[in-house]
Amino acid sequence: MSPDLPRNRLHRATLTVWRQLPFFVWLIALWMLLWGQFTWLAFLTGLIAAVIVTRIFRLPPVELSGRVNLWWGFIFVLEFLVAVVRGSLTVAWQVLDFRRQPGAAIIAVQLRTDDDLIMTHTAVTASLIPGSLIVETDRDRRIVYLHVVGVRDDADVEKQRASVHSWEARIVRAVGSRAQLRAIRADAAARGLSTSSGTLKSGGSGR
Structure with missing residues (x-):
């Protein structure tokens, strides 16, 4: 057996661990949340729980983008905490407001990225934000x-x-691939152009 074979196996194993480490940390954070x-x-x-999910259940390995933006990750965590507090206060007010019942609806949202992890x-x-639940x-x-x-x-x-869509964009900016980031930016630009066109048409019809 070649002496380089065990070394190559060790190298591949180490590389796999480092690639899966962000996902492992995310599972722990998700559990705590x-x-x-x-x-x-x-x-x-x-x-x-993370060890059980990643080692006992033989699931296919999660392919990460290999890109992590710590600044946008920090922004995501900060805005998420603000959204949780705001959502809690909003739901509490809706419960205490006896003048009217809060409406509810099932809403379909089509995401812009084709990625299981995102x-x-x-x-x-x-x-996790109070007031909404994925069904x-x-x-x-x-x-x-x-x-x-x-x-x-x-x-x-x-x-x-x-x-x-805003949460999807924040997550892509934090951990998405460069291709996903370009898709998010292109979609945002298209939506902005569409909104501007609608405003111009509306203004023109009033003349």
Whole structure:
């Protein structure tokens, strides 16, 4: 047996560990977020859960983009915490406001990136924010279905869709590939152009 063979195997194993490390850390963070606890006990139980998911269940390896932007990751965490607090206050006010019942709706949102990991991150983020919950996903068509509280008209529906797209864009900026980042930017530019065209048409019809 060639002496380089064990060395190559060790190198491949080390490379695989480093590639999967961000996903491993994300599983621990997701566990702590789901329990709403940031303690050593939550960390240790999350570590055990991550080991079980990645080692006992023989799932295909998750292909990461290889790109991590720490600044956008920090922005994502900060805005997520703000959204959780705002969502909690909004839901509490809707419960205490006896003058009217908060509307609810099932909203379909088509994502702009074709990636299982980005889709999962976006769905989990939307579910963790009080007032919205993912009820189903359509992988083939890249559609997530949310049950949202506080929806009364079409404007609220579009606002919720825009919110999900914003979270998707934040996640892509933090951990998405460069191709996904270009797709998000192109879609944002197209939406901005479409909005501007609609405004111009509306203004022109009033003359």
